[in-house]
Amino acid sequence: MNLHDLPALAVPDGDGAARAPSALPAAPAAPPGHPFHAGRRLAAEQRWAEAAEAYAAAIALAPQDALLWLNLAHALLKLDAVDHAAAAARQAVALDPGCTLGLTIAAQCLARADRQQELALLLQSADLDAHGDVGLHLQLAAALTRLARYEEAIQACFGALRCSPRCAEAFAQLGSVFQLMKMPEEARESFRNALALGGSTVGLASAIVFASLEASSWPALTADLAALEALVEGGAGQPMPFYCLTFPWTRHQQLAASRAYAERLFADVAMLPPCPPRAAHARIRVGYVSSDFHAHATAYLMAELFERHDRDAFDVFAYSYGDDDGSPMRRRLMAAFGPHFVDARALSDPALAERIRCDRIDVLVDLKGYTLYARNRVFGHRPAPIQVNYLGFPGSLGSPHYDYIIGDPVVTPLAHADGFSEKIAQLPRCYQPNDRQRRIGSATDRRRWGLPAAAFVFCSFNANYKITPEVFDRWCSLLRQVDDAVLWLFETNAQARRNLQRELRRRGIDPGRLFWAPGLNLSEHLARIQVADLFLDTLPVNAHTTASDALWAGLPVLTVRGESFVARVAASLLEAAGLPELIADDLAHYERIALDLARDRGRLAALRERLAGQREHCALFDSAQYTRDLEALFVRMVARHDQGLAPGHLAAAPAAAARAPARPERQAGK
DSSP states (O other): OOTTSOBSSSSSSSOOOOOOOSSOOOOTTOOTTOHHHHHHHHHHTTOHHHHHHHHHHHHHHOTTOHHHHHHHHHHHHHTTOHHHHHHHHHHHHHHOTTOHHHHHHHHHHHHHTTOHHHHHHHHHTSOHHHHTOHHHHHHHHHHHHHTTOHHHHHHHHHHHHHHOTTOHHHHHHHHHHHHHTTOHHHHHHHHHHHHHTTOOHHHHHHHHHHHHHHHTOOTTHHHHHHHHHHHHHTTSOOOOHHHHHHSSOOHHHHHHHHHHHHHHHTTTOOOOOOOOOOOTTOOEEEEEEESOOSSSHHHHHHHHHHHHSOTTTEEEEEEEOSOOOOOHHHHHHHHHHGGGEEEOTTSOHHHHHHHHHHTTOSEEEESOSSBTTOOTHHHHTOOSSEEEEOSSSSSOOOOTTOOEEEEOTTTSOGGGGGGOSSEEEEOSSOSOOOOTTOOOOOOOOGGGGTOOTTSEEEEEOSOGGGOOHHHHHHHHHHHHHOTTEEEEEEOSOHHHHHHHHHHHHHTTOOGGGEEEEOOOOHHHHHHHHTTOSEEEOOSSSOOSHHHHHHHHTTOOEEEEOOSSGGGTHHHHHHHHHTOGGGEESSHHHHHHHHHHHHHOHHHHHHHHHHHHHHTTTSGGGOHHHHHHHHHHHHHHHHHHHHTTOOOOOBOOOSOOOOOOOOOOSSOTTO
């Protein structure tokens, strides 16, 4: 998982979309018996497919009538035929460019079809101030945000505020843009303005807490978190699921938030007809769905797994809806999947679901979960008989559209099943895959990284939002007790850097003992991290990819085994790496272990030597065995389905043996 991702929706509650009305005005001068009247009657009865046919018949009689095209677009949108709806709405706007209603419906259709570039061009070509519709400005802001055109998105938010200076949703969208620009303090104040103007209380209150964590700005954090918890307990709603992962909440609280979000997200998604029976003895078809098939943390973990899949027993597909960054990783992944790498950027959610169904996928895997711009609604269409939550989101997705969550005995013990809507499917060792081909650059002198040569270096390369006041207090306590120690942190944003330096001074510690690491490419990062002495993990959000990177580079990681999935990841990694003594029971125990290692450097050196000696054969980095174990888990899922059994918990089985080559009946690509 890459927890550097932001929540699934940038705006805390609502998507900033221009809202189409539930019914459209009648077309003028339609004589009795005109098919338009039948369309209106059928639409009133919510018989949308028949209504669309009637409107199409009316258009055949009057193809220049913009309002007929709008009614057709409206009906098609109700059918979730978003591509056809967008085309009809665009035709209406072409016929009547000054029609605000036409722009509104066209914007909604293009947004639902995820055609952000077209949407931005459409709205930027219109005089939105003349239309005076705040929703159109907000839709433009949302599209520009998705296109990472943040300065223009801010101007679109200001356009919304010109129309309606007290528009809560405009301030919420503005906060989302600031968040993406790594300006969390400005984001927080925008969210506070939205809350004061009557915006969604729980959504905005949770965004405020998360922005404070991102900025490492803690003066109001305790009070803001308490206020949020009071709202939730009072029945005011639930936060975004991603935010909940970063709060000190239980797995049950996290599940409640995911369930509430899933109910909204999938409410209007039409399921495809039931999947046809799977061909007997056919290769199992696995489809991975993600936006991260490029230079991204998820790809760095999974690349070798994709390459190692047994093509005699499995057909493996990638459905990529993210950018093609032209990187070596992108090329590597495309080669791994070959003709089954599907660039799905131009496909709407329904169209992508249809493509997956046509490919006869048996096991469909969501690698994103509820993270930024994830296309979870594809899974709501039920294109595959078995649908799986894996790696991207360390918690339940709270939806019946996901049958299984893949974990292991540490992150998802069966005793924690009450925290998941999915059935738990356990790998026998660590749930996290790893790529043994990650190249580690040569260790360099500390002075290259601006570190004192003789110091004891505690480091934490987690994103700044994972650093809580409680964890930082422990780090500062260690600095007080270890005279030659320094702290080396990853700089996510300049505001967190400034605020953490202030927090050091407040605790009576020289800010000169805090050092900062910028972002680097993976090979350089793996070379750099070797010069630290001990990696200090965070709680309640552990290091994930960052922890396995440290262990791969030979740096011991110290963690606390927490309550929920997201707080147990590093413990799973350490068990699989053969270093269970670096798993603490609580923060007090964590501090004692860190202090002991800083004082007994011979013991720490022995730990490093043990890690280096077993790196090549420990469970954490055994990519070949991991692939066999994951495939065995897929086989168990499919076997239950083929026997007509509902999904059930799949406890960890012994490590799978290498599979003998099979001669499947189904040919690749058929």
